[in-house]
Amino acid sequence: MKLDDIRREYTKDGLSREKLDDNPIVQFEHWLQQAVDANLSDPTAMVVATVDEHGQPSQRIVLLKQVDDNGFVFFTNTGSRKAQELKGNNKISLHFPWHNLERQVIVYGEAEPLPTTAVAKYFLSRPKESQLAAWASQQSRPVSSRQALMQTFNSMKAKFAKGDIPLPDFWGGYCVKPHQIEFWQGGEHRLHDRFMYRKDPSGQWQVERLNP
Structure with a gap:
């Protein structure tokens, strides 16, 4: 297999600029709805990138749980690597890779912890097994084995049986x-369409086309 021979044209x-809403959140919601309507697998899945104290980036896939003019919301264990890295550096990037639509969206911003009331409201809405998994x-x-993890899960299941x-x-x-949001649409001959929204000092969004 020759990796440099694997390529295709983007023609969808x-x-x-005329197709874009002036508000990038509205534009994102429009594209997200189209991803849902297209029956994409995990349309809310996003790559979350953080940076540790040594400048080493790390990434993982997390599900988006809410979006509005306030920002993009996700939940996690506060002992996780991403949460610990965000304590030292709250700058973050989100990437939505909607391959089947030949689209991607990249969000640049700062992560702010949610209040406990908002976290509790979402946690209690999760399936019981997901709640137990959070405890387990x-x-x-590190964990010694899958068996050890399942033993902890079953222990939590018994503890909270009632x-x-x-x-x-x-x-x-x-x-x-967010302070920057990029929308990318694949184009023929690698002449992709890219538009970057940037929030100016007054809080207004400005948009410009980028070279592919």
Whole structure:
């Protein structure tokens, strides 16, 4: 297999300034709805990139749980690698790779912790098994085996067999406040359409076309 021979043309659609909403959140919601309508697998999945104290980036896939003019919301174990890195550097990037639509969106911003009330409201809306998994997993830390993980899960299942499962004190969420958002649409001959929204000092969004 020769990796440098693997390529294809991008021919699904073009993107012009006239097609874009002046508000990038509205534009994102429009594209997200189209990804959902296209029955893409995990349309809310996004790559979350953070940086540690040594400048080493790390990435992982997380599900977007809310988006509005305040920002992009996700939840996680506060002991996880991403949460620990965000403590030292709250700058973050989100990447939505909608391959089948030949589109991607990249969000640049800062992550702000959500209040406990918002975290609890979402946690209690999760399936019971997901709540138990949150209690069972010391996210990002070593575990001796799958069997050990399942034993902890079953222990939590027995512990909370009766009544509601409480919010763990090590579980939280973030709202990513964007200052730049890029929309990318694949184009023929690698002449892709790229538009970058930037928030100016007055809080207004400005948009410009980028070279592919």
